[in-house]
Amino acid sequence: MKIVKQTFLVATLALATISCKNDKETSTEAIVVETETIATENPxxxxxxxxxxxxxxxxxxxxxxxxxxxxxxxxxxxxxxxxxxxxxxxxxxxxxxxxxxxxxxxxxxxxxxxxxxxxxxxxxxx
Known part of the structure; x- marks a missing residue:
């Protein structure tokens, strides 16, 4: 049972780390797209x-x-x-x-x- 708990904990941490990294990339992409939109909307x-x-x-x-x-x-x-x-x-x-x-x-x-x-x-x- 102890191995199952440890495996679950490792999997949860790995998933959290991966999802945080993807959120940062998405946020950066959103900022770039938003900036480009503002520049083209107000020439x-x-x-x-x-x-x-x-x-x-x-x-x-x-x-x-x-x-x-x-x-x-x-x-x-x-x-x-x-x-x-x-x-x-x-x-x-x-x-x-x-x-x-x-x-x-x-x-x-x-x-x-x-x-x-x-x-x-x-x-x-x-």
């Missing part, structure tokens, strides 16, 4: 020619309907890496790839929101 994080523009937006009347809407439109532009519209100060700050966008395109995008009659961009700075 906007790398820009060849980064620029930042800030400007005032006239015509905003509310945080959710105006500022958030404009911010969302700016973020969707190809080449924009970051966009922030501050309702309190009526300003926008946009970081973008100058090889893909320019200030004129940013201005036209903001002024074109909601049919083009509500918002006016002024005091554009780089």
């Amino acid at each position: 906007k994080t790398i820009t060849a020619n980064p620029q930042t523009a800030s400007f005032e937006i006239e015509g905003m009347t509310c945080q959710i309907g105006c500022a958030s809407l404009i911010e969302g439109k700016l973020k969707k532009l190809d080449g924009v890496t970051e966009a922030k519209v501050d309702f309190e100060t009526k300003t926008a700050t946009v970081t973008y790839d100058a090889d893909k966008l320019n200030q004129e395109k940013l201005t036209k995008t903001v002024e074109g929101v909601a049919g083009g009659d509500l918002y006016k961009v002024s005091k554009v700075k780089s």
Whole structure:
């Protein structure tokens, strides 16, 4: 009976050691796959020619309907890496790839929101 218990103990330890080793390999593979997925899902994080523009937006009347809407439109532009519209100060700050966008395109995008009659961009700075 003593030999059976010892054999069982050795087999259990061997199984635990093997399964722990496999868990570590799986975890490493999962991290690599997750990192690759993040890099391919968010290609906007790398820009060849980064620029930042800030400007005032006239015509905003509310945080959710105006500022958030404009911010969302700016973020969707190809080449924009970051966009922030501050309702309190009526300003926008946009970081973008100058090889893909320019200030004129940013201005036209903001002024074109909601049919083009509500918002006016002024005091554009780089």
